[in-house]
Amino acid sequence: MSARRMLVVGAHSADFVWRSAGTVAAHTAAGGEALVVALSYGERGESGALWKQEGQTEENVKRIRHEEATKAAAAVGAEFRAFDLGDYPLHVSPESIGELAELMRDFAPHVVLTHPEKDPFNPDHPVAHEAVARARLLTSGAGVASGFRTAPPSEFLAFEPHQPELCGFTPTVYVDITPVFARKVDAMSCMAAQQYLQEYYAQRADQRGNHARKVTGDDKIRQAEAFHRLLPNVVGAL
Numbered sequence: 616m617s618a619r620r621m622l623v624v625g626a627h628s629a630d631f632v633w634r635s636a637g638t639v640a641a642h643t644a645a646g647g648e649a650l651v652v653a654l655s656y657g658e659r660g661e662s663g664a665l666w667k668q669e670g671q672t673e674e675n676v677k678r679i680r681h682e683e684a685t686k687a688a689a690a691v692g693a694e695f696r697a698f699d700l701g702d703y704p705l706h707v708s709p710e711s712i713g714e715l716a717e718l719m720r721d722f723a724p725h726v727v728l729t730h731p732e733k734d735p736f737n738p739d740h741p742v743a744h745e746a747v748a749r750a751r752l753l754t755s756g757a758g759v760a761s762g763f764r765t766a767p768p769s770e771f772l773a774f775e776p777h778q779p780e781l782c783g784f785t786p787t788v789y790v791d792i793t794p795v796f797a798r799k800v801d802a803m804s805c806m807a808a809q810q811y812l813q814e815y816y817a818q819r820a821d822q823r824g825n826h827a828r829k830v831t832g833d834d835k836i837r838q839a840e841a842f843h844r845l846l847p848n849v850v851g852a853l
Contacts, residue, residue: 619647622724622769624715626705626743627657628684628697629806633816634774635728636691637792637799638840643692644795650722651688652715653697654743656680660703662808680808687805691798705739707746715750723766727751731773731843733783740776748845772842775819779841786841789827796820796838 621642623631631639631651639649656662658676665676681697688695696718700711707715719727729747734740748771755768776782792799799820803813820838827839 619645619726620722620724621647621649621726621728622652622719622722623649623693623728623774624652624654624743624747626654626730626737626739627661627702628653628655628680628695629657629661629687629809629812630730630740631728631774632684632687632799632802632806633812634776635840635842636687636802637795637820637838638728638774638790638842639688639693640691640795640798640802641790641792649688649691649693650724651684651693651695652718653684653695654700654707654711654746655702655705655739656684656697656699657702659701660739664808664810676808683805683807687802690802690805691795702739705742707742712746712750712753715746716753719750719754719769720764720766724769726770726772728772728774728842731776731782731784734776735781736778737776744773770848771845773845775823775841775843784841784843786823786826787844788842789823789830789839790842791824791827791833791836791839792820793824793835793837793839799838 623635625631643649656677658673662676685695730740730744732741732744754766776784823839823841824837827836
């Protein structure tokens, strides 16, 4: 049996780290493959600390962000790729959607993670969601015979936004990341341009771990990540 494959698509290069690095680490620790795609580096809107350096340039910020994200992905056993489409605002052209769909056909992920469709505080996140949803549909051919190369339909989940209550985000899936939490911490530490988020997302993992304990009654769960399932799960029986 081939390894399960996970595709994570973020608007910016660090998005996967805060929201799903623990889940990626759990996936790869179980023998799965993981590919992280960033539609942009977040060089304009999410790299403020780097722009404080005298003589800083956009190309150098991109280089630094690429190195950071590559190291963070490696810390959780994943490969990192960047589309470099620019941020604030992020524009995803039909050609780029086609490129993303082709990547999905090649990688054939069993599960796809991305942003939820609503975020009133970040203009790029809903754009990324729309692009991923469209590429995924083009990839799968809606489950029917098509005149182009397809891949089997994947599970489709949204990871938790920074302010879930204001984004209409309701968790429907918790992933226990307790055994791999140290790897998420390592990944977060790679993102030096956004150190201010490291404590916040460590606390969020503890909070979601508390919620997961209540759901399961498993007092060994200490940290978790939350997701919203965008398509129904299909099971043989309950």
